[in-house]
Amino acid sequence: MGLRTPEEYREGLRDGREVWVRGERVDDVTLHPGIGIAIDHGANAFELAFDDVTRDLATCKINGELSSRYFAPLDTLEAVKTRSRLIEEHTRRARGSLNLIKAVGTDAYAALRSTSFAVDRSEGTEYGERVAAFYAECACADKSVVLAQTDVKGDRSLAPHAQPDPDMHVRIVERRSDGIVVDGAKAHTTMTPVADELVVLPTRAMSEADADYAVAFAIPPATEGLRMICGPLPEPGSTFDRPVSTRNVEIETLTVFDRVFVPWDRVFLAGEHQYAATLATTFATYHRFTAVSYKLPMIELLLGCATLIAELNGVGRASHIREKLARIVQYLELLRSCVQTAAASAVTVEGGWYLPNPVYTNVGKLHFAQDFHTIVQYVQDIAGGFAITAPWEADLLSSDTGPWVRKYMQGAAGSDAELRLRLFNLIRDLTASDYGGYNLVVTLHGEGSLQAQLLQTLRDTDLGPALLAVADAMDVELPSVSTQPTSPLPIVR
Numbered sequence: 001m002g003l004r005t006p007e008e009y010r011e012g013l014r015d016g017r018e019v020w021v022r023g024e025r026v027d028d029v030t031l032h033p034g035i036g037i038a039i040d041h042g043a044n045a046f047e048l049a050f051d052d053v054t055r056d057l058a059t060c061k062i063n064g065e066l067s068s069r070y071f072a073p074l075d076t077l078e079a080v081k082t083r084s085r086l087i088e089e090h091t092r093r094a095r096g097s098l099n100l101i102k103a104v105g106t107d108a109y110a111a112l113r114s115t116s117f118a119v120d121r122s123e124g125t126e127y128g129e130r131v132a133a134f135y136a137e138c139a140c141a142d143k144s145v146v147l148a149q150t151d152v153k154g155d156r157s158l159a160p161h162a163q164p165d166p167d168m169h170v171r172i173v174e175r176r177s178d179g180i181v182v183d184g185a186k187a188h189t190t191m192t193p194v195a196d197e198l199v200v201l202p203t204r205a206m207s208e209a210d211a212d213y214a215v216a217f218a219i220p221p222a223t224e225g226l227r228m229i230c231g232p233l234p235e236p237g238s239t240f241d242r243p244v245s246t247r248n249v250e251i252e253t254l255t256v257f258d259r260v261f262v263p264w265d266r267v268f269l270a271g272e273h274q275y276a277a278t279l280a281t282t283f284a285t286y287h288r289f290t291a292v293s294y295k296l297p298m299i300e301l302l303l304g305c306a307t308l309i310a311e312l313n314g315v316g317r318a319s320h321i322r323e324k325l326a327r328i329v330q331y332l333e334l335l336r337s338c339v340q341t342a343a344a345s346a347v348t349v350e351g352g353w354y355l356p357n358p359v360y361t362n363v364g365k366l367h368f369a370q371d372f373h374t375i376v377q378y379v380q381d382i383a384g385g386f387a388i389t390a391p392w393e394a395d396l397l398s399s400d401t402g403p404w405v406r407k408y409m410q411g412a413a414g415s416d417a418e419l420r421l422r423l424f425n426l427i428r429d430l431t432a433s434d435y436g437g438y439n440l441v442v443t444l445h446g447e448g449s450l451q452a453q454l455l456q457t458l459r460d461t462d463l464g465p466a467l468l469a470v471a472d473a474m475d476v477e478l479p480s481v482s483t484q485p486t487s488p489l490p491i492v493r
């Protein structure tokens with residue numbers, strides 16, 4: 001097959017999958033207005049391959065067949081760089097809104113690939129072959145693949161086996177000759193109701209007592225016992241009023257596994273608890289590289305909003321406004337340099353693929369996550385209160401209110417009142433609407449919380465040169481201390 005059209009993607013979602021919205025079962029996701037927005041957003045990932053402008057970036061030959069570049073092997077530094085450009089461009093065309101329907105599953109594949117080399121070598125298992133067969137199936141059929149890693153976790157201070165309710169992390173409850181049966185639930189699973197495959201990975205390090213929780217597998221969303229309970233959904237409406245949130249929004253589910261059967265050929269880890277941390281951290285690193293790549297277009301969009309509204313408000317030359325614009329530029333370009341450095345200094349992992357440099361990936365991810373709220377603050381500060389109180393399109397179109405709106409929405413001399421109104425609506429949509437709130441929280445928590453990124457930078461850093469500098473400065477020899485990185489990544493050193 002090779003490449004699917006957006007229409008074929010949409011059609012593939014009519015398979016009886018069990019999706020719930022506000023307590024009611026959705027019979028056909030393609031007919032649901034809110035889920036339909038997520039489907040249109042997901043369809044963008046397929047459109048890229050047929051668009052004259054993006055075709056070359058979005059496609060490549062895999063086994064001689066024209067395929068989505070999302071499935072391209074990461075076996076050269078150039079491939080890592082191109083993947084980043086693809087994710088960035090994809091997001092730009094989705095109005096800065098993250099669009100993971102092809103990225104997150106292929107991040108998971110890359111992590112499963114390298115980890116399974118390590119597991120198979122030590123444990124004599126055959127996960128590598130299964131992972132490769134799954135990947136070939138997805139690449140050939142051009143499937144959208146999403147990822148459930150984050151368990152609901154119950155009491156965060158307790159390990160999976162120590163929770164009062166044993167289902168707080170997804171676990172194996174039965175091993176059969178033909179496969180495994182799993183129970184539990186994953187949280188915040190992006191785009192599950194509108195994807196073709198769901199990959200499940202462990203969320204953390206596991207001890208022997210947690211062996212049943214050390215489980216990874218893939219299933220189609222229509223698998224019996226898989227229940228997807230949607231969180232808040234986008235609502236259709238005027239693209240003047242809400243330019244992004246009516247068109248480009250991802251959706252998440254509480255994803256319940258109620259005695260879900262997984263055949264062995266789709267099981268990629270089943271009890272080898274020593275590798276749960278490797279798999280979890282390797283996926284997190286690939287996925288954070290996706291994150292640093294997809295964040296650039298949103299920041300560019302916010303920078304553009306701030307620059308234009310400053311001009312339309314007549315404050316574009318004010319020194320404190322220029323300073324805030326400069327700070328947004330600093331934030332953007334520092335992030336871009338992390339993305340480029342992470343790609344250029346990617347490291348080799350088991351199996352020969354590249355992993356974006358984990359230190360620069362995590363430095364970049366932490367940088368954008370911890371300061372994004374401040375960037376939004378600058379944009380809102382520059383925009384003024386109309387960022388939340390500006391009238392709607394209907395007020396402009398009304399013969400009663402339209403003339404007043406046009407008169408009083410004027411800004412600096414010569415500015416276009418309608419343009420200014422549209423821009424306030426865009427700023428509201430991006431920063432101060434339900435979607436704006438979503439943007440703030442997903443920036444903070446998506447791809448793992450701040451602490452996870454902070455600690456991983458330390459765990460991936462060789463502290464030897466720093467200690468050597470101390471020894472040199474004091475003209476002494478230091479006692480031998482272990483300085484090597486301690487993260488469990490399957491890096492070939």
Ligand SMILES: Cc1cc2nc3c(=O)[nH]c(=O)nc-3n(C[C@H](O)[C@H](O)[C@H](O)COP(=O)(O)OP(=O)(O)OC[C@H]3O[C@@H](n4cnc5c(N)ncnc54)[C@H](O)[C@@H]3O)c2cc1C
Nearest residue numbers: 147148149150156157188189190442445446447448449451
């Ligand atoms: C919009 C959105 C989309 C997402 N999409 C996906 C997806 O597609 N797939 C997926 O698998 N996940 C997804 N995630 C999940 C994301 O990775 C998690 O939200 C993130 O890892 C934080 O986990 P949590 O939400 O359970 O918060 P928590 O883990 O409860 O974190 C809250 C706070 O508690 C702290 N904390 C947690 N545990 C401990 C501990 N043991 N000791 C000390 N402090 C602790 C954290 O550092 C943080 O400060 C998504 C999240 C969001 C918001």
